[in-house]
Amino acid sequence: MESIGIILSGAYCNSEVSEQYGEMPPSFLPIFGERLYRRQVKYMKDFCTKVYLTIPSNYPLADFDDAELKSMGVTILRCDPVISINEALILVLTLISNDTYSIAVLYGDTVLRENIPKNSVAVSKMPEAYTWGRNNGIIKFEFLKKLNAEMMMAGFFHLSNLSVFKNALKTDGDILKTLDVYDDSESLQYIELNTWEDFGHLGTIQKSKSEVAESRYFNSVRVTQSGAVKYSRDNKKLHAELSWYQNLPIEMIKYTPKLITSSHNFYTTEYISSPTVHELITYGNFRENQWARLFEKLLKYFLDSRKFYDPSNTIELEYLINEKTRERNQLFISSKPKFRDFSYKDLLDITSEKNITSLICKIDTKNEKYLGFFHGDMCASNIFWDGTLCSMKVIDPRGDSTSKTSGIYGDIRYDIAKLYQSFILGYDHVLAGTFKNKTNFGKSHHSYLIADQIMNFSFLFEKNLLKPLEIETEEIEAIATLLMISLLPLHKDRVDRQSEFLFIIIEMLRKLNI
Numbered sequence: 001m002e003s004i005g006i007i008l009s010g011a012y013c014n015s016e017v018s019e020q021y022g023e024m025p026p027s028f029l030p031i032f033g034e035r036l037y038r039r040q041v042k043y044m045k046d047f048c049t050k051v052y053l054t055i056p057s058n059y060p061l062a063d064f065d066d067a068e069l070k071s072m073g074v075t076i077l078r079c080d081p082v083i084s085i086n087e088a089l090i091l092v093l094t095l096i097s098n099d100t101y102s103i104a105v106l107y108g109d110t111v112l113r114e115n116i117p118k119n120s121v122a123v124s125k126m127p128e129a130y131t132w133g134r135n136n137g138i139i140k141f142e143f144l145k146k147l148n149a150e151m152m153m154a155g156f157f158h159l160s161n162l163s164v165f166k167n168a169l170k171t172d173g174d175i176l177k178t179l180d181v182y183d184d185s186e187s188l189q190y191i192e193l194n195t196w197e198d199f200g201h202l203g204t205i206q207k208s209k210s211e212v213a214e215s216r217y218f219n220s221v222r223v224t225q226s227g228a229v230k231y232s233r234d235n236k237k238l239h240a241e242l243s244w245y246q247n248l249p250i251e252m253i254k255y256t257p258k259l260i261t262s263s264h265n266f267y268t269t270e271y272i273s274s275p276t277v278h279e280l281i282t283y284g285n286f287r288e289n290q291w292a293r294l295f296e297k298l299l300k301y302f303l304d305s306r307k308f309y310d311p312s313n314t315i316e317l318e319y320l321i322n323e324k325t326r327e328r329n330q331l332f333i334s335s336k337p338k339f340r341d342f343s344y345k346d347l348l349d350i351t352s353e354k355n356i357t358s359l360i361c362k363i364d365t366k367n368e369k370y371l372g373f374f375h376g377d378m379c380a381s382n383i384f385w386d387g388t389l390c391s392m393k394v395i396d397p398r399g400d401s402t403s404k405t406s407g408i409y410g411d412i413r414y415d416i417a418k419l420y421q422s423f424i425l426g427y428d429h430v431l432a433g434t435f436k437n438k439t440n441f442g443k444s445h446h447s448y449l450i451a452d453q454i455m456n457f458s459f460l461f462e463k464n465l466l467k468p469l470e471i472e473t474e475e476i477e478a479i480a481t482l483l484m485i486s487l488l489p490l491h492k493d494r495v496d497r498q499s500e501f502l503f504i505i506i507e508m509l510r511k512l513n514i
Contacts, residue, residue, distance in 0.1 A: 001100065001101070001102050001118075001160065002049045002100075002101050002102070003047055003048045003049065003101065003102045003103065003104050003118075003158070004048060004049070004050050004051075004052070004096055004101045004102070004103050004104070005044035005045075005047075005048030005050065005051040005052065005103075005104045005105075005106065006051075006052045006053075006054070006089065006092050006103065006104070006105045006106070007027055007037065007040050007041070007044065007051065007052070007053045007054070007106050007107075007108055008054055008085060008088055008089075008105065008106070008107050008108050009025040009026050009027035009028070009037070009053060009054055009055055009108025009109075010025065010054035010055060010056055010077075010078075010079040010080075010081060010083070010088050010108075011025065011056065011081045011082070011108075012024065012025055012056060012059075012081055013025065013026050013029070013109075014200075014201070016201065016202045016388065017029075017200075017201070017202055017205065019290075019387040019388045020202060020205075020274065020275060020386070020387045020388060021275060021279075021280070021284050021285070021387075022280070022284040022285030022286040022287070022290065023285050023287075024059070024284075024285045025055050025056055025059060025108055026107075026108040026109035026199055026200065027040060027053060027055075027108040027109075028055075028059075028065070028283070028285075029199055029205075029283075030275060030279035030280075030282070030283035030284065031199070031209065032209075033278075033279065033432065034283075035065065035068075035283060036108075036111065036199060037053065037069070037074075037108075038068075038072075039111050040106055040108075040110075040111060041053075041069075041072050041074055043106070043111065043112055043113075044104060044106060045072075045073075046115075047104070047115075048104055050073070050075065051072075051073065051074050051075070052074070052075045052076075052077055052092050052095075053069065053074050053075070053076055053077070054076075054077045054078070054079050054088050054091075054092065054108075055076060055077070055078055055079075056078070056079070056080075056081035057078040057079060057080055057081065058081070059078075059081075061076070062434070064433070064434045075095075077091065077092060077095075079091055084174065084175075085174065085175040086169050086173075086174065086175055086178060089105065089169060089175075090169055093162075093165075093166055093169070096162070099162045099163040099166070100162070101162050102118050102158065102159060102160045102161075102162065103158070103159050103162050103165060104156070104157075104158040104159075105156065105157055105158075105159075106155065106156050107155030107156065107200075109155065109198060109199045109200035110154065110155030110156060110196070110197065110198060110199070110200075111197040111199070111208075112154075112155075112156055112193070112195075112196070112197070113195050113197075114191075114193055114194060114195070116156060116157075116158050116191055117158070117189065117191070118158050118159065118160040119158070119159060119160050119161075119186055119187065119188055119189060120157065120158055120188065120189040120190070120191050121137065121138075121153055121156075121157040121179060121188055121189070121190050121191070122153070122154040122155065122156040122157065122191055122193050122196075123138055123141065123151045123152060123153055123154055123190050123191065123192055123193070124151065124152065124154040124192065124193045124196040125149045125150070125151060125152075126149070126150045126151060126152040127198065127201075127203070127204055127207075128203070130152055130200075130201075132152070133152030133153045133176070134150070134151070134152055134153075134176070135153070135176035135177060135179060135180050136180045136183075137179060137180055137183050137188055137190055138151050138152065138153065138190060141190035145192075151190075151192065153176065153179075154193050154196045154198070155196075155198070155200075157179065157188075159182065159186070160186065161182075161185070161186045164182055164185045164186055165178075165182055168181040168182040168185075202388070205273070206273035209273050210223060210271060210273055220232055223271050224268075226260060226261075226268055227257075227260050227268045227269055227270045227271050228257070228268065228269050228270070228271045228272070228395075229266055229267075229268045230266060230267055230268075230269075230396075231265060231266045232265060232266070233265070235264060235265060238265065238266070238267070240398070241267070241396070241397050241398075242259075242262050242267050243408065244375075244397040244398075244408045245259040245267070245269070245397075246259065247313075247408050248408075249307075249308045249373060251304050251307065251308075252304060252305070252308070252373055255301055255304075255392060255393060255394055256269075256393060256394060256395070257269040257270040257271075257272050257393050257395060258270045269395070272384045272393050272395070274384040274385055274386040274387075274391075274393070275384070275385065276380060276381050276382075276383060276384055276385070277294070277380035277381075277383040277384075277385055277422070278379070278380040278381035278383075278422070278428045278431075278432075280294075280380075280385060281380055281422060281423065281428045281429070282428050282429055282431075282432040282434050283432070283434075286387075288460075290387060291457075291460055292460065292464065293387070293390055294385055294387075294392070295460050295461075295464035295465060296464065297385075297390060297391075297392045298392070298419070298464070298465060299464055299465055299468055299469070301392065301394075302372075302412050302415070302416065302465070302469060303468075303469075304373075305372040305373040305374070305412055305415075306370070306371075306372035306373075306412065307372065307373075308372055308373045308409070309371045309372050309373075309409050310409050311409075313407045313408055313409055314371070314374075314407045314409045314410055315374055315376060315398070315407040315409070315410035316410070317363075317365050317410065317411040317413070317414055318365045320410075320414055321360060321363065321365070321414070321479055321482045321483075322360055322365075324486060325356055325360075325482045325485055325486050326353075326356060328485070328486040328487075328488070328489050328490075329351050329356065329485055329486070329488070329489075331489040332347075332351065332485075332488040332489040332492075333347060333348065333351065335489065335492060337492065337495065337498065338495075339495060339498070339499050339502070340499070341499060341502075341503075342499070342502060347502075350502060350505055350506060350509070351485050351488070351505070355509060355514055356482065356485065358512075358514045359478045359481055359482050359512070359514065360478070360482070362474055362475060362477075362478040362512065363413075363475050363478050363479060364475065365411075369470075370411050370412050370413050370469075370471065371409065371410065371411055371412075372409065372410075372412050373408065373409060373412075374398075374407070374408060374409050374410030374411070374412065374414070374415065375394055375397050375398065375415050376397055376398020376410065376414070376415070377396055377397060377398045377418065378394065378415035378416075378418040378419055379418050379419075379421065379422055379427070379428075380419070380422035380423075380427075380428050381428070381431075382394055382395050382396045383395075412469075413471060413475060413476060413479060414479060416465060416466075416469075416471065416476055417476050417479035417480040417483055418480075418483065419461075419465075420461065420476050420477070420479075420480040421480050421483055421484065423457040423460075423461055424457055424458055424461060424480075425480060425484065425504050425508070426500075426504060427484075427487075427504075430497050430500045430501065430504075431497070474512065477508060477511065477512055478512060480508070481505060481508040481509065481512070484501050484504055484505050484508070485505060487501055488501055488502075
């Protein structure tokens with residue numbers, strides 16, 4: 001018997017979740033660099049021949065989401081975000097005329113790992129965040145199992161008799177009562193889950209993310225009950241990062257996770273469950289005022305950074321944008337990469353010594369006005385943002401084993417240029433693959449600047465960072481373009497990314513009249 005899968009994500013997340021991620025249906029939440037629906041569809045596809053996903057009728061579906069869901073064979077159904085679960089299911093089931101199918105229903109805020117048999121309902125111990133989710137079947141299950149804890153439906157059920165279920169949906173009541181009606185004709189099992197990843201409330205999102213993170217490595221970081229443990233075989237680099245944490249000025253401690261312990265090849269900091277700015281840029285749906293609050297905190301961070309400086313412990317801007325750029329560019333050119341849109345001569349022209357020199361000449365590297373506490377790798381993936389508390393935490397400071405750039409002080413324009421890459425140049429969209437279907441790239445070199453999109457980050461960046469800090473926009477543009485050139489050899493395994501970076505570099509060279 002074939003199974004039809006339905007993922008119910010036709011309503012928006014509640015207000016506390018929207019404060020963290022923006023207004024979106026739960027299946028679209030960004031979890032560890034991808035949409036939640038990717039994991040949900042993968043789970044359903046293991047036993048369902050067709051999968052339907054409901055989304056709110058007024059949700060602006062991004063091109064890359066539409067393409068991704070279609071490539072996964074998912075049928076998208078729009079519905080009124082205020083209708084009940086029963087009404088949403090009736091809408092979907094009107095498309096299914098063959099009652100011989102079994103039906104599996106997964107809530108949009110739920111991810112399962114376990115196989116649930118047909119004619120079963122998944123249950124779990126009731127989290128504190130919930131006060132509902134119980135029916136007569138669950139109460140009976142508790143009694144038979146002699147359980148002390150209260151259980152609740154865990155966002156999934158799999159039914160074998162579609163005809164009986166359709167009739168049960170016609171009765172008055174919610175989905176839990178509907179399952180009781182179904183149970184009168186077709187005996188249901190209630191299966192207690194060993195693991196339940198629940199993304200319906202802010203507290204359960206944080207708990208679920210922590211539990212998932214414990215089972216995976218992200219780069220060289222492992223999450224344990226003690227915190228986030230970062231390992232490295234490069235002891236000099238690790239010690240440079242550790243030194244940054246250990247020598248934080250008191251006023252900057254509030255911007256970092258607490259350092260818990262350290263050793264010769266690892267250090268542990270508290271685990272931060274808030275989304276990264278990378279996730280918010282690529283997959284979030286913030287309103288302008290939500291972004292404005294983040295930029296206000298970034299401004300406060302840099303104003304605080306400029307209060308501290310020690311010339312004996314400084315990373316020189318001259319090295320970071322001059323010598324390092326030329327070293328990295330030589331690595332890129334000497335590898336003789338091959339591209340569909342660029343000849344080798346094109347690469348030599350784009351990243352020429354003349355262009356690099358022209359970019360550097362636009363930057364006053366001797367200006368000491370912007371010296372202060374320095375992060376060194378202030379990209380969006382290294383910044384966590386708690387929209388509810390308006391709290392920002394930064395991680396993974398620059399650690400360099402060459403000893404040329406060891407230090408915790410430097411020019412904040414470099415950190416700001418890293419942010420410019422993410423917010424304006426589209427660096428994070430390239431990494432996430434969300435640049436697809438956004439712009440028709442080709443020899444015409446169409447603009448790829450994120451400023452051309454709905455959210456005008458250029459305006460926010462200028463108004464909330466550059467003007468208050470009295471930094472020239474052209475200097476940041478030049479540093480960010482040099483950083484793009486430096487990135488090229490680091491992505492030699494992804495020619496598609498390198499190609500997008502080259503298009504961005506071309507646009508910036510034109511913008512800067514180089």
